[in-house]
Amino acid sequence: MFDIKKIPFSRYGSFITISPNHQKDGDGALYIRNIRNGDNDFGAVFRIDLISEGKSLPYNSVLSPSILRLEAEEGFVEFCIGEARVLQIRSQGVGVRLTGITGAYDYAVPVEEKRWEVNHSLQEMRYMLTAVKGRIEMDAPFNEQRCEKIIADFLPESQLSEMECVLEEFTTVYQTRSYATFSEGHEIVKKEYESWYEHTLETPKEFTRGKELASYITWSCVVSPEGKLSRPAMYMSKNWMTNIWSWDHCFNAIALAKNSPELAWDQFMIFFDAQDESGMLPDFINNRFALWNFTKPPIHGWTLRRLWEQNEFVTVDKLQEVYQPLVKWTKWWLTFQDSDDDGIPQYNHGNDSGWDNSTIFHKGTPVESPDLSSFLVLQMEVLSEIACKLGKKDEATKWMQESQALLTRMIDHFWNGERFVAKRSGTHEVIESDSLVVYVPLILGNRLPAEILEKLVEGITHKGFLTEYGLATELPDSPYYREDGYWRGPIWAPTTMLLTDGLLESGEKELALEVARKFCSMASKSGMAENYNALTGEGLRDPAFTWTSSVFLILGQLLVAENEVMIEEQDSRQGL
Structure with a gap:
């Protein structure tokens, strides 16, 4: 069971979501939301109330992956998203009131007995409300261009009888249809989720609670292809981060690669579908638009290698599909993000770095x-490597030479003998900073000289970045450190994943496993939050984040694999 105050109720493929509005409504009321159109709008469509004899009732919420149950003394109401566009509602002993959160031009009209259409122009969606069992009572007086209010009461015929109703989204013309019973719809969703859970990466038993939460968050945050979304897209959250961002998607793809490879490929490729002719990737995408003011760092080569290491689903055809887009993305950074022409690419804004x-x-x-x-x-x-597999030998040689040349320039430019530093482009003034970001070169592993690797590892372990809970993004004793300072202190999943991978690449297996275990322990206890207080492990910001869930699962799988290796080695020694 999950906490609806933190974890929204939704399902795979659906834009329908139920959650409280933390920013505007302090009473904890639940809303049926439409999470299309980006994160600038909460997307409230109807406020939910349980009613008896016309009066609202207090209730408690019980949330499980396939059903949301609201319990009052007089009875209960259950919600199930039987299909991506269909919300089914069942009650016993109480009625359900849906109060429209309306704007200009919103109206409701009767269609037939027990059926009303609500045209919610504010959310650019129409809703068909159907009473399957019981009755519907509408309060929707029309005045000039809109209904002054839209209130739908779904009521049982008697206190002892059951009520069932359906809310279905549509955009133009409603197709008359019948609906499965609530029980049938619930059974379908339950089986779908059970199949998802079975395909979720294995984690150590001590983190079972965390796995259950991570599994539900990743499943429920997938939306169907629509508009600008060319493929199924795992949103970052269905709380308020209702988009897909152009590095977040990489971590979600890696977590899916082993057991859901085609969905993993969809996550990876969705931004290349939207790629600009210049090679730039948008900062984020939702069904309605892509944002081009910013972008995110080019971790896609690193990600692609992690994908093909999972299994053999990254075929030659897939490499052919991604090669030219990845070439254009790489050249964009080298061509358009180097204003002083020194061969060292730059960030023009912190948002472009992800930090x-x-x-x-x-x-x-x-x-x-x-x-x-x-x-x-x-x-x-x-x-x-891709060019070589595609038979492009000359291009393979060229890319390897350019890679090695950039590595040489990078070390010469950034290494000061003790650590890497960041510099202002143009003046090359060193920026004094205690940010963990300058330790990310660990991902290069043994491509770096041994003395550099040694000092990077020493800097992480002895300077104070590694706390009881994981890797702080700013040194805790830095004057700029903030407990809830976003990238100025809190622990984040992507940085944890990158540096854990870097430690493994550098031969620091024991330290990598320590970081992984600390993160998994923290996330399992504090939830799959956007980030965490580095000194207390408390979850911060959005409490239901997919890349946190995915990194938890990836690192949990790493711990499981290491346990299996240890058991095999122990059995081998005993056998000898």
Whole structure:
């Protein structure tokens, strides 16, 4: 069971979501929402109330993956999203009141007995309300261009009888149909979720609670292809981060690769479907628009390698599909993000790095940061490998040479003998910063000289980045550290994943497993939050985030695999 105050109720493929509006409604009321159209609008369509004899009732919420149950002393109401566009409602002993959250031009009209259409122009969606068992009473007086209010009461015929009703989304013309019973719809969703859970990555038994939460969040946050969304898309959250961002999708793809490879490929490729001719990827996408003011770091080569390591689903055809888009994405950084032409690419805003307000940006931009060059070194190396597999030998050689050349420039440019630093582009002024971002070059592993790797590992472990709960994004003793400072202190899933991978690449297996275990323990206890207080492990910001869930599952699988290796080694020794 999950907490509806933190975890929205939805299902795979659906834009229908039920949750409280934390920002505007302090009474904890639940709303049926339409999470299309981005995160600038909460998307409230109807407020939910339980009623008896016309009066609202207090209730408690019980949330499980396939059903939301609201319990009052007088009875209960259950909600199930039987199909992506169909919300089924059942009650016993009480009625359900849906109060429209309306704007200009919203109206309701009767269609036939027990059926009303609500045209919710504010949310650009129509809803067909149908009483299957019981009756519907509408209060929707029309005045000039809209209904002054839209209130639908779904009521049982008697206190002892059961009520069933359906809310269905549509955009133009409603197709008259019948509906499965609530029980039938619930059984369908239950089986779908059970299948998803079975395909969720295995985690150690001590983190079972975390796995259950991560599994539900990732399943319920997938929306169907629609508008700008060319493929099924795992949103970051159905709380308020209702888009898919152009590095978040990579971590979700990796978590899906082993057991749901085609969905993983959809997550990976969805941004390349939207790629600009220049090679740039948008910052985020939703069904309605893509945002081009920012982008995110080029971790896609690193991601692609992690995908094909999972199993053999990344075929030659898929490599052919991704090769030119990945070439254009790489060239965009090298061509358009190097204003001083020094061969070191730059970030023009913190948002482009993913570390929005990191202290490497506190003196302004553009900023040359070693993490960006590291990502591109790996991405060009991956392009070389793809080109080789596609029979493009000359291109394979060229990309490998460019990768090695950038690696050399990067070390010469950023390494000060003790650590990597960030610099202002143009002046090459060193930016004094205690941000973890300058340790991301660990992902290069043994491509870096041994003495550099040694000092990077020492910096992470002895400087104070590694707390009881994981890797802080700013040193806790930094004057810029903030407990809830976004990228100025809190622990984040993507940085944890990148640096864990970097430690493994660097031969620091024991430390990598320690970081993984700390993160999984924290997330299992505190929930799949957007980020965490580095000194207490408390979840911060959005409490139901998919990339956190995915990284938890990936690192949990890593711990399981290591346990299996240890058991095999122990059995082997005993056998000897």
